[in-house]
């Protein structure tokens with residue numbers, strides 16, 4: 001049962017659109033839909049990956065964020081230079097909580113901010129010299145780095161610096177890969193193009209580095225793609241794959257290394273968790289090296305079991321038995337988790353607004369706990385994401401693409417969910433409105449949420465948030481009577 | 491002309507246009523024999539593309555140059 005009927009949901013969309021001027025209304029109407037499971041393609045009902053409407057609040061990031069923040073940043077033994085003014089890197093630093101093992105500043109570098117710190121004179125005279133100097137400095141101070149990537153910020157593209165030339169020269173000098181990435185923030189409509197650009201630069205500068213070199217293969221080699229080890233996610237996934245008998249050659253890119261990425265063309269199967277950010281390189285490896293790729297979902301026991309079996313179907317009986325063994329081993333523990341938390345969470349309604357893969361992937365985990373996702377949406381999805389979402393969502397649920405601040409507020413007010421899962425930009429507004437809220441980009445300082453271990457943490461977190469007595473005590477400041485406000489001010 | 495990629499899935503051929511991140515199922519392909527393969531591709535999103543007929547590729551996916559037929563779909 002959805003929270004609202006199809007007609008009610010449609011009426012709600014119309015009501016929310018009412019406040020916009022005609023042109024904006026027409027544009028935004030295309031980004032909102034009521035789910036219809038019968039549909040094969042989302043194309044007719046929802047438009048996505050379009051420029052955000054000027055004048056409304058959007059929750060999107062930029063191409064630089066997609067490349068540096070998501071794809072390149074978590075590679076632990078490479079140094080990613082934020083090339084341009086200092087702010088882009090500094091304000092985004094460490095925000096995604098990509099865990100890794102290593103000694104920061106010695107052999108691993110994710111938490112540090114390397115930047116060329118552009119000043120006015122660099123804009124006027126160009127930043128190439130500074131970049132070359134910076135690379136030498138890095139080499140001197142951090143000799144254990146395995147390679148360098150240059151992440152362009154907006155000004156680099158605007159002033160027309162030739163970072164490719166600098167990169168080539170530097171690479172020859174230091175004898176390590178130096179990768180120029182043209183991910184200036186103004187490219188594309190969201191961080192999504194940044195993922196694509198980052199994938200393309202991996203394809204052009206990294207993936208074929210070890211072609212023709214000897215590698216000790218086994219028939220059970222796989223790579224994890226699109227897992228950024230947020231709060232330890234990739235670790236919780238990796239142990240399951242290893243327990244079923246597979247050998248994980250590479251993790252892309254959470255807690256991953258350059259060597260792992262270079263070795264990936266040797267695997268038998270690429271396992272793709274975040275389709276949005278790494279489908280590009282998977283497609284490339286499929287074409288060039290004949291490695292098939294498989295989308296899987298490690299949120300919640302139902303989906304995990306399904307995924308483990310799907311993965312095993314690509315291998316022989318040993319792995320198939322391994323998958324069954326793993327599922328059997330963890331089922332009692334999972335049943336305990338469900339027995340404990342389901343009674344406290346059953347029937348509760350959730351609204352999501354996240355990016356990447358989560359708006360559809362976490363639905364199964366909520367359903368395992370007896371909860372229902374009544375509305376979902378992506379910040380920067382494309383139509384292929386919505387095609388995949390339609391099947392996972394309940395009938396008549398609300399779906400919103402690149403939702404604006406106004407739309408989210410109004411949807412929440414009308415649908416009154418018991419829990420909202422979204423990002424840091426939405427968090428405090430909904431807190432003030434008195435809605436239980438989880439930050440679902442980096443798990444609100446918790447995690448992991450992937451895998452069986454992750455599900456236990458997930459269930460506990462949802463319970464802690466949802467059943468916290470504090471929500472009832474909150475009254476939004478803007479709904480307090482005016483008199484009180486005056487008295488307070490006095 | 492655009493660069494496209496064709497791969498096969500359990501539901502038939504899949505069309506992919508990297509430039510626009512567009513993925514769509516191919517509903518029909520004009521020629522689908524080992525000797526002659528290609529021609530007009532009709533997509534499930536209403537678009538259609540044309541690839542030079544050629545010998546069927548030994549392995550999919552394959553990147554090809556294609557020409558768009560008809561109006562631009564979004």
Ligand code: SF4
Pocket residue numbers: 062063064065088152153154155184185186
């Ligand atoms: S849009 Fe440009 S200036 Fe802003 S954070 Fe992104 S790269 Fe930096």
